[in-house]
Amino acid sequence: MYAIVEIAGQQFKIEKDQKLFVHRLQEDEGASINIDKVLLLGNGDNITLGAPAIEGAFAEAKVLGHLKGDKVIVFKKKRRKGYRKKNGHRQYLTQIQISSISASGGKKSESKKAAAPKKEEKPVEKEVEAKEANTDLSKHTVAELKELAKERGLEGYSALKKAELIELLSK
DSSP: OEEEEEETEEEEEEEOOOEEEEESSSSSSOEEEEEEEEEEEEEEEEEEEEEOOTTEEEEEEEEEEEEEEOOOEEEEEEETTTEEEEEEOOEEEEEEEEEEESOOOOOOOOOSSSOOOOOOOOOOEEEHHHHHHHHOGGGGHHHHHHHHHHTTTOHHHHHHOOOOOOOHHOO
């Protein structure tokens, strides 16, 4: 059985008891981690593809150690200009060993961003008395219009204006 998973922003093909190097993880040495982002599972000829991840599938891994990768030399030069820059870089890595791959039984990981609470919509009453339907809104003050909107169960002047237009068009 093999799987393609996403760990620390990179995708890896993993199998049981495989050792691999990934970008530095926060866990301590010897700690066990769950990998929830399983993108593909393969078992012989059976292949399960996620959209983007497979629900409930996970892989367990053990952190073996933290280390630094090989030095990479970055040398920049522009000919005939006297420009030369030499720079080196060593990537921080974590070595992990895959202990198991499971197709089901995983818990759905909670998103870090809290979902915004949904705003409840208030039902708009469509019952309008005949004498109020014939009133001209331009003859009233703002306070009277707000009061009129409250009586009809509408929020604000714009909702009142829309209700008036709908009534005029329906005649």
